[in-house]
Amino acid sequence: MAATEKSLESEAIPYETIDRVLDTYKGDPSAIIPILQDIQEALDYVPKEGIGYLGDQLGVSPAKIYGIATFYAQFRLQPKGKHTIMLCVGTACHVNGAKLVGNTITDELGIKGGETTGDGLFTYEEVACIGCCSLSPVMLIDGETYAMLTPKSTRKILKDFRGKTDEQNENE
């Protein structure tokens, strides 16, 4: 459900959101980063289609904005899935086997880091240290921490999650 709504959105330029954000920064071209951050906060991603309009309004070339949006890892140019998995690939988690966990996620969901499943259910991201090194390896699903992961426990968590989501969908 959510996935189809989002993909419709991505075809139209969200003028309203962009205008509102531009307003808070009074069209200040040095505020491109916070402007993009606010747009992403509102829409969950930065629609590529909006970049041209944004450039016009700020008096900066769209290429420059695009350059900034792709330089910084934080910006997403595609909408996210319903659930976001953030696997820590920081040093401590790496030492304690994050790669095996990542392989398991890829195996279970069929997507690599940075991708979203075809059904729009999961986005899988790899992030640097999230500060729970003593619980490593860890991942966050929708902000909830799952610690001391093994390939086996990861598989179970993802399966349970899928099951839960299916149930919810049926109830809706």
Add this chain to the structure above:
Amino acid sequence: MHDHDKTLVKVGLSTCGIAAGGYKTYDVLEKELEKADIDVSLEKTGCVGMCYREPIVDVITPDGKLFSYGDVTEENAARIVNEHLVQGQPVADLLMNEEREGVVGTQNRISLRNCGIINPESLEEYRERDGYKALEKALKEMTPEDVIEEVLKSGLRGRGGAGFPTGLKWRFTRQNPGDKKYIVCNADEGDPGAFMDRSIIEGDPHAIVEGMLLAAYAVGSNEGHVYVRAEYPLAITRLEIAMKDAKEAGLLGDNILGTDFSFHMKIKKGAGAFVCGEETALIASLEGERGMPRLKPPFPAEKGLWQKPTCINNVETFANVPWIIYNGAEKFAAFGTEKSKGTKVFALAGKMKRGGLIEVPMGISLRDVIFGVGGGIRDDKKFKGVQLGGPSGGCVPESLLDTSVDYESLVKTGAIMGSGGMIVMDETTCMVDMARFFLNFVQNESCGKCVHCRLGTKRMLEILNRITEGKSQPEELELLEEIALNVKEGALCGLGQTGPNPVLSTLLYFRDEYEAHIMDKRCPAKVCRELLTYTIDPELCTGCTRCVKRCPTEAITGEKKEVHVIEQEKCIKCGNCFDACNFDSVIVE
């Protein structure tokens, strides 16, 4: 130490505590306390550094007695309320006072002085522990030059990695002409295995505000920016609260404490680029550009933000300053070695028994940090090396464990002090894989401006990939070394100049591991998947089917009570069968 007339219950709610379930613990405490109808005050606090024991709950009685509880799950939270707070019987099996004394009590806490002790969202609690007294002292009794002199005398050096004397940086910024000057706090914390700066902001945000105020007064600035990683939402929230409260109390804004000194602070969220931790890239990012570094000089103290003199310091550097000004330079300089004064915070992680945050005097040996404060290696495995300085640093092997923790001694080993990430590795860590891990990071984060870093690190990574996959030739080792040295010399900024360090230091100390991968196609630590095979020893296998059940790809066949066999084509080398077997019959080679 507390003269509150109520018992205080404090829950560790920094990122580590929250990750371990701190909010659930908090909720249970709240509910149970209400049910029991007793009058205690429930509060949050930051990270005391014992992250491996979170969620941590402290009970502090009105006469100041501390009962510290570790691993407080929801169930345990209810016990603390019912047994301790209602019936007056401390829960002995959860108490960790002694352990806390052994871990925290042996440290010297200056930057972490308030973390895990005060409520980070309370200005009052910060002030109770001498907060903003340094600011008052500076504004009322000291000239800006006095402040600079005091910081110089303390010997404080930048904690962001390079170790430049803070007092000198402040003096240059003050002396350089400019109608406007800026203070910048570098809270980008790019090392992918470190969390000191985040913990300090989450646990004691006013210390940063006060540190920046002192810097501003000293260099003659009225505007400051804090550049925080966007991935640190809690740190940002707590800093915002601190700034608001400080402003309302007349400690920030115009005419601070009734003087003509004014200072305004802003928070800028980073956007996830390691290179933005480098000061010139950070400034470019503050100006709204891509975060690409530029050649130095001119240094930011001369031409920084908007081309104005800018004093940029790390979070931990700022956190030390109020303590130094209030307690005096001598007290700070009493800790440490001749050239590295004071204390340093480290984030201990990896194969540590007690992972977490510690603050120790400079000059302590690595051995004392790892085997003393850190409690040694998890599962009592054999220590192999410790990585300092993250992707810009190097690793120190067992033979050099007695190295003193100070800027100069660490550089001699090929590692660096860095910002304080300390990753401990044991016999099950592959050093070639570690080198590849860090280099991959640097490669991804290379901004692409200079060729050495952009292409050099890429070629290096390709070689390392081949080595870990068992596809490389002996000559490639020399080539790897040659490119590494070239990148170090030719790169534009610190990222490229230091990026080859993990490779060079592992080549220096663990060359035999590289050679095993290349010549024998063997990974001694049994990490590099392409080089492993899993088989089952028919003599030892009892046919219990445990491994069959745990194999994710159904690569293991065999009926109950019959010898199992692994089909190599299906095996993804996940190691589950190895973990599952109770009879040591799975052989990894």
